[in-house]
Amino acid sequence: MKKLLFFISCFIPALTLSAQSMYIYQDNIATVVNAPTAGDMTYGKETLTVQGITFPLTAVDSIIFKNNTVPTDSVIVEYAGNAAKIYVPIQVSPYLTVTTEGAHVSIASSQTNDNEIKYALKGASQNGSFYQTGTYKCSIYLNGVSLTSSKGAAINIDNGKRINVYVADGTTNSLTDCTGGTQAACFRIKGHAEFRGNGTLNIAGNSKHAYKSNEYTILKKTFGGIINITKAANDAMHISQYFEMNNGNINIKDTAGDGIQCDTTDDKTDELNGQLILNGGNIVMTLNGDNAAGLKSDSLFTCTGGTYTITMNGKNSDGADVYAALINDNTSSPNFTITQNGGYLNASDGSKKKSSCFKTESDMRFLAGTMNVYFNKDLKAKGVKVGGNYYYTAKAKLNVSPDVEGSLIPVK
Structure with a gap:
């Protein structure tokens, strides 16, 4: 003393x-x-x-x-093996309660106004995690962090507000959760997630989903990075409200469930509820699970640009399974290559549950772009199956004739 x-x-x-x-x-x-x-x-x-x-x-x-x-608004969490050091600027320390157990870090924020707090994660731990809770917007910076959690999610943001996720330029970040856990995902955000940056993010979900957000997720135009889903016990990306991709790259493999699933929230008045929106970027996915979909939406699927390569190896699995679809070239000419290798699944009632490369429950408007679908007719698979009307233009290039329950309607 x-x-x-x-x-x-x-x-x-x-x-x-x-x-x-x-x-x-x-x-x-x-x-x-x-x-x-x-x-x-x-x-x-x-x-x-x-x-x-x-x-x-x-x-x-x-x-x-x-x-x-x-910076007076930035908390730094530095992982090293079974420990972590946390650096808290004195200006924000009155808002924060920080607790640690080895390299498992929990930060509760009581902030309700002023400039948002930023959390920068770096370093590596084979037995660590990050948990943040609060009621005010914040930003998460992934600055070259590698976390394997032994007790739940690798990163869990329990907030409910807008959450910026910056995947720092030139960095590789890897997240793995524990097996046999009750966590919803390896990387979970309760809030409105917006991704930026040009780094790489690898996610392996061993218990359920790899990534999950309880409200919308947007990959901004300033996101030029890569998201690799290397494993998911259920869905690769499970998103409530809506998913919007404007740039960047998503690669998905070794997933038991869907590739990217969007479902509706409990509040049916939420903006764009249940929609899947692809405005640009690149998606490559290979899924092996039965009863799965590469792209799944409870509502409207909109695509205005980008390149998408989807391979489905499971039975009764669809490259896309959406309520309705609108494909146009507002940002660039969309390009789809969808392959279905799995075919049908024998149901308990003796019927055959069949696969499709692209399927809509209602109307499909294919107004521009290219869609090449490949499937095995001997396995009862279909190329494009439309539950309503099929609207098309001369700018829409489809390599097969669609199976349409409604009418074929040309659009000038």
Whole structure:
């Protein structure tokens, strides 16, 4: 205690005169104070007070000075094996409750206004995870993080607001959850997820879905990165409300369930509820499960650009299974290549559950683009099956004749 007091009395006056930061360590959590924002600091026999926050010296392990400054709104979580260090700027520390168990990090936020808090994750742990809860928008930066969780999801954001996910340029990030768990996904977001950045994100879901969001997920135009779903015990990407892809790349394999599934929320008035929207980018998926769909939507499927290669090896599986479809060339000319290798599945009542490359329950409007479908007629598979009317133009190139329950209607 005496040494710490002597250290404080010697170095704190110098902090305000230099471009330094003071790191106040309490176990593996450091509160960071930048010199330019330090203000008046007082210390006594048992406490240190900085910006109105009092630290009991008995709880302070060490104080370290570094020749740097840190963003005042950014929390850094640095994983290393079975441990993690968390760096919290003093400006946001009143909002946050940070707890750790080894490399399993939990941060609860009480923030309700001001600038959103950013969480930057980096480092690696074979026994770690990140959990964030709150009621205010925030941003997650994946800055080269590799997490394998032994007790649930690798990343779980339980928030309900807009969540920015930045996959940092030039980084590779890998997430794996535990087997036999009750978690909904390896990477779960309760909130409105918006992806940006040009890095790579690998996700392996060992218990259920690989990725899940309880509200919409958007891959923004500024997302030029890669999402690799390397395994999913159920769906690769399971999204409520709607999914919108404007750029980037998605690769999916080793998935038991659907590739990308969009379902409706409980509130039927939610915007674009149940829709799957593809405006650009590239998707490549190979699915082996029976009773699966590459693209599945409870509502309208819209595609205005991009390239999509879908291979279905399971029985009673469809490359796309949507309520209705609109394919146009608003952003670029869409290009689909869909292969169905699995054929039919014998049902318990003796009927055959058949597969299709592209299937709609209602109308399909194919107004521009190219769709090449490949399937085995001997296995009772179909190319394009339309449950309503089929609208088409001369700009729409389909390599087979569609199977249409309604009418074939040309559009000029």
